[in-house]
Amino acid sequence: MVQAYGADTGSDRAEPPRTGSRLRDLRDLRDRWGRARGIWRRGVVLAACSVLLTLVMVFHARIPNTVGNLGSLIETFLPWIGLFVPLLLILGLVRRSATALIALLLPVLVWFNLFGGLLTGKSGSGGDLTVATHNVNAGNSDPAGTARQVAGSGADVLALEELPDGQVAEYEAALADRYPYHSVQGTVGLWSKYPMRDPREVDIKMGWPRAMRATVTTPRGDVAFYVAHLPSVRVKLHAGFTANQRDGSADTLGEAIADERLDKVILLGDLNGTMNDRSLNAVSSQLRSTQGAAGDGFGFSWPASFPMARIDQILVKGVEPKASWTLPATDSDHLPIAARVEL
Structure with a gap:
């Protein structure tokens, strides 16, 4: 079909x-x-x-x-x-x-x-000198216990800041057995297992002693030790970050370190500022942070209850950082910090 x-x-x-x-x-x-x-x-x-x-x-x-x-x-x-x-x-x-x-x-x-x-962890082995520093807080209710706890870190040289007049004797008594040499200048002090000479105040324009210098004779030679407690800073709504007095003291401390004749220098203390803060350049441009060179983590030291910034510092020149760490909390609002260096 x-x-x-x-x-x-x-x-x-x-x-x-x-x-x-x-x-x-x-x-x-x-x-x-x-x-x-x-x-x-x-x-x-x-x-x-x-x-x-x-x-x-x-x-x-x-x-x-x-x-x-x-x-x-x-x-x-x-x-x-x-x-x-x-x-x-x-x-x-x-x-x-x-x-x-x-x-x-x-x-x-x-x-x-x-x-x-x-x-990343940068702490290593080695080193022949251990140092520590701690802002003990003027309102510390257990000065002797705080001193013994920080000394228990094994530090050969120990710096303390914010020492009130009425408690200096308690710190001295608590540390006497471990450290035969010490000097207190105003509200800062330095304790050492090794001989110390020429301790003196470093004037940072505060009106009373808050910084000092001493020569410590270690088994590997003389080291210039500086201890400093720079002025506090505040954050205020009407004034912002009030750090001008600290900045001026940092400049003065930097000048003292620049005039130092010894090659080996260690600065211990509460600088009330971090190494990122350009206002501390007078100090940080001359010295090296042990935390940045040989620490584990950020090493925040303040406030002790919830550390947010590393304002306590161990800075060095002419020595090699091997390790840097924070110590357990004491009765202070700061954490103690320690470092091990090779001279």
């Missing part, structure tokens, strides 16, 4: 596309394109925050101190800027923003470049 032209041929003949189906396909393509563009357009503000964090870390030394010592305040707590990274990560994921997540790589890379080295 001959099939007529134009008759139905069955299933082998495809139906022409429907107009409604084409429109749906176009709408789906549009929606997919819109979603793809959306993950890039969303989160611009979050990306800007990541860029701002990066700029603060990279150019922290350029942030001026003219208004409330803002630069020094940021530098004091600079490592904590890293806490904004996980917050921005969570917000970027919630917003489903590729722009925000990619921009977040900038502060991550810069933070690890600045502080990543502190996350």
Whole structure:
């Protein structure tokens, strides 16, 4: 039988596309394109925050101190800027923003470049002198126990700061058996297992002694020891970071260290500032931090209840740091710190 032209041929003949189906396909393509563009357009503000964090870390030394010592305040707590990274990560994921997540790589890379080295342990063996320092707190209710606890670290030379007049005798009595040589100048003191000579005050323009210097004769030669308690700083809403008096004292201490004739120098004390703070450059530019060179972690020392900054320091010149660590808490608001060095 001959099939007529134009008759139905069955299933082998495809139906022409429907107009409604084409429109749906176009709408789906549009929606997919819109979603793809959306993950890039969303989160611009979050990306800007990541860029701002990066700029603060990279150019922290350029942030001026003219208004409330803002630069020094940021530098004091600079490592904590890293806490904004996980917050921005969570917000970027919630917003489903590729722009925000990619921009977040900038502060991550810069933070690890600045502080990543502190996350690995650098303490080593060796060393022939152990030193320790502790701001004992003028309101310490157990001076003898605090002294014995810090001396139990095995320190050959020990510095104490914020010694009140009425408690000096208690510290001296508690440390007499371990340290036959000592000197107290105002509110700071130095105790040594090795002979000490020429102890004297270092004037840091406070009006009363808060810094000293002495020569300690170790089995490997003379070492100049400095002990310092720089003025306290405060954060006030109306005045910002009040650190001007500390900054002036740091400059004076730096001048004294620059005039030092001995090649081997160790500075122990509460500097009320971190090594990131440019206002301590007069000191930090001449000396090396034992924590940065041979410590494990950040070594935060204050406040003892929840340490947020390393304002207690052991700085050296002409000696090699081998290890640096914090000691268990005492009845003070600071943690004691110790270091082992090779002369």
